[in-house]
Amino acid sequence: MSERHRLLITRRMPDAVTRRAQSDYDAVINPDDRIMPEAEWLAAAEGKDALMIASSEKITSDVVDRLPGSVRMIATYSVGYEHIDVAAVKASGRIVTNTPDVLNEAVADIAMLCLLGAARRSYEGQTLVRNGAWVGWHATMLLGKDLTGARLGILGMGGIGRAVARRARGFGLEIHYHNRSRLPEDQEEGATFHESAESLASVSDFLSISCPSTEETRGMINDDLIARMPPDAVLVNTARGDIVDDDAVIAALTSSRLFAAGLDVFRGEPALDARYRDLPNVFLLPHLGSATVNTRNAMGFCCLDNLDAFFAGKPCPTAL
Structure with a gap:
């Protein structure tokens, strides 16, 4: 120059x-x-x-x-x-x-880390080991959720969502997605399209958020959408914190309506809602999605x- x-x-x-x-x-x-x-x-x-x-x-x-x-x-x-x-x-x-x-591939890696961390109760396991409270193996200790055969809903099937879908297939998950418009078949990664977020939620044993923060998506994960999800579902957010209604998600995690959540992003971060820190069924990361x-x-x-x-x-x- x-x-x-x-x-x-x-x-x-x-x-x-x-x-x-x-x-x-x-x-x-x-x-x-x-x-x-x-x-x-x-x-x-x-x-x-x-x-x-x-x-x-x-x-x-x-x-x-x-x-x-x-x-x-x-x-x-x-x-x-x-x-x-x-x-x-x-x-x-x-x-x-x-x-x-x-950053598609790096963020998709973190989405899978959050999904696995939440499904397999990684925070609770780490806490047992680090606090010296682990007393040995037993058959009912920290039982988590299987991925194989479960259904993963991806909210937002852009580059990151498609990268998540490619990874999730390797874990035996059945992939579903909602997007503003349906993708060409050769870009769907074998996933089933849903016309609405409500329809997607109803089949999402795991729901991964990969959509941008817009007027339409802010607060989308609310009481109504969570109520449509299968019992004991897992929520993953690696997109933007304001897509989630914190009150709704925390209430669902506290009542066990949601089995767990894996969260890499938060509304108002780094000043996240302090109640998340007290929930054992939340796998938390400090916005590491693109951090390679x-x-x-x-x-x-x-x-x-x-x-x-x-x-x-x-x-x-x-x-x-």
């Missing part, structure tokens, strides 16, 4: 991403990964040509109005973009991009590929 454009990166990046950004751009990078208050990162954006943000930075229409005029592009280090008012960004004449597809070296590098490179294309006057590969 003949010109070193000025770039603000609001969060610490993996080393390989940082090296490339600093080589190709006049990059200012958050050195300690502290989440900067809005006023602070907006001030840091003065004079910058582009921003590389994460889901911790909320780009509302008000923020768009206050962005420095020099900022012409925003690349979010995430596949989800519910933290961005995309319409407002576009209306301001700016480009916004995300990082789809590169290769995947986090690929996400950063996707952002930089978009920036490179933009400043070269080419179409951005993953523009929203």
Whole structure:
């Protein structure tokens, strides 16, 4: 690149991403990964040509109005973009991009980890061993749920949902899915399509959430949907926390209406609903879905590929 454009990166990046950004751009990078208050990162954006943000930075229409005029592009280090008012960004004449597809396999791995962890009561088992309370094998200790022959419902059959389906087949699960529209048969991964989330819930011994957070999906996992699920079902969420109604899920877990849950994401994270911590039938992870070296590098490179294309006057590969 003949010109070193000025770039603000609001969060610490993996080393390989940082090296490339600093080589190709006049990059200012958050050195300690502290989440900067809005006023602070907006001030840091003065004079910058582009921003590389994460889901911790909320780009509302008000923020768009206050962005420095020099900022012409925003690349979010995430596949989800519910933290961005995309319409407002576009209306301001700016480009916004995300990082789809590169994290599908890693997130699907975590979905299966959450599913297995919940089904086989992994938290309770770990606690017994770590607390020195395990007194030896016995035939009725921590009996869990079989996967083989059970039905898995996938809510959202995008790239992540399809990757979950491929893995789940290897465990002998029968796959069902609901999507905004039915996929072509060659993309269904052998799964059965359901026209509604309610229909999907009714056949979901395991229900895995892989859909984006939208006005239509927020709070979708509520009392009504849980009531439609088979008794002793397992809920898995690796998508976004606000798709789940915490009160409904916690009540179902407390009453044993749900057998267990495996959760990697939470509403208001990291300040999750504290009641989850006291439930033995919840397998909890701290939003690790894309947390592998290769995947986090690929996400950063996707952002930089978009920036490179933009400043070269080419179409951005993953523009929203």
